[in-house]
Amino acid sequence: MPNPDATHEQSSPWEDVQPSAWKITRWLLLHGIVIGSFVAAPTFRITSLAWLSLSVFVVSCIGVSVGMHRGIIHGAFQMPAWFRACVVYICCLAGMGGPSSFIRMHRERDYHQDRATCPSIFGYRLDPFRSYVQMVFCVYTGPPVPDHHPLPKSDAWMRFLDRTYLLAPIPGWAFLSFVGGWDAVWWGGLLPWALTQNLFWASNYLVHTRGYVTYPRPGHAEQGYNQRVLGAMSFGEGFHNNHHQFPWSARMGIGQLEIDLGYATIRVLRTLGVVWNVRAADAGQGVNQAAS
Numbered sequence: 001m002p003n004p005d006a007t008h009e010q011s012s013p014w015e016d017v018q019p020s021a022w023k024i025t026r027w028l029l030l031h032g033i034v035i036g037s038f039v040a041a042p043t044f045r046i047t048s049l050a051w052l053s054l055s056v057f058v059v060s061c062i063g064v065s066v067g068m069h070r071g072i073i074h075g076a077f078q079m080p081a082w083f084r085a086c087v088v089y090i091c092c093l094a095g096m097g098g099p100s101s102f103i104r105m106h107r108e109r110d111y112h113q114d115r116a117t118c119p120s121i122f123g124y125r126l127d128p129f130r131s132y133v134q135m136v137f138c139v140y141t142g143p144p145v146p147d148h149h150p151l152p153k154s155d156a157w158m159r160f161l162d163r164t165y166l167l168a169p170i171p172g173w174a175f176l177s178f179v180g181g182w183d184a185v186w187w188g189g190l191l192p193w194a195l196t197q198n199l200f201w202a203s204n205y206l207v208h209t210r211g212y213v214t215y216p217r218p219g220h221a222e223q224g225y226n227q228r229v230l231g232a233m234s235f236g237e238g239f240h241n242n243h244h245q246f247p248w249s250a251r252m253g254i255g256q257l258e259i260d261l262g263y264a265t266i267r268v269l270r271t272l273g274v275v276w277n278v279r280a281a282d283a284g285q286g287v288n289q290a291a292s
Helices: 021-040 048-073 081-092 099-113 128-137 156-164 169-207 228-233 240-245 261-271
Strands: 017-019 138-140 278-281 288-291
Touching: 017 021, 021 128, 021 169, 048 081, 048 099, 048 169, 048 261, 081 099, 081 156, 099 156, 128 138, 128 169, 169 228, 261 278
Parallel strands: none
Antiparallel strands: 017 138, 278 288
């Protein structure tokens, strides 16, 4: 259930929200291309689900959850410039916009959720259909986030991808075509391109509306909820109450039976020397621990 302690300033859930012609057009474009291409050339082989699984892991886990969310946005670990460049490119394969827009959206949402009141678009207070419409097709037009909540540093590569993110997946699709043909392109490239943003919304809606709370956060409009099954399926993102309490932590699955495949991936990357200075919340006390 939503947090009963939070109060709300909005007189209407649609206050400070307006439809975005570009977001609607982008959604129609992505889904139209994916559906149209499958109708024109349907494909399903024994390897199809393998391509889909590999792509979801690379895009959703390594790109979005581990690299962008925990690494770049929250600074849970350090990474070399080449890995950071790979992460911001992979985010373009998720179909949610350029890397800077993804970072700004997350910053704006976190800022409002950590206050005593939260706009409906960031509080997931409507039914699933209307919440989907707000998050996927609309933009927030209320007061901006204060300047003392800085964005992660941008660079030339990120700015380039911000301008070209709709075309950025093409080299990846060309590589998939070379190694696996049309089957790999559709199941490993096109389908995740349209699917990821829907999974991103669904998981965020669920972890802000139901589950269990380990760390109550009075005074915050949104405290997030933990869900063991969703947590395991979403590479740890489903342990959202833990994340709200310890946003700096690379480890989201803190308690018993909280399987965090994203953190397991980070530990592998640390062993390989790809990331270092990993910060992780302790299972018992949630203290900051550095794992170099």
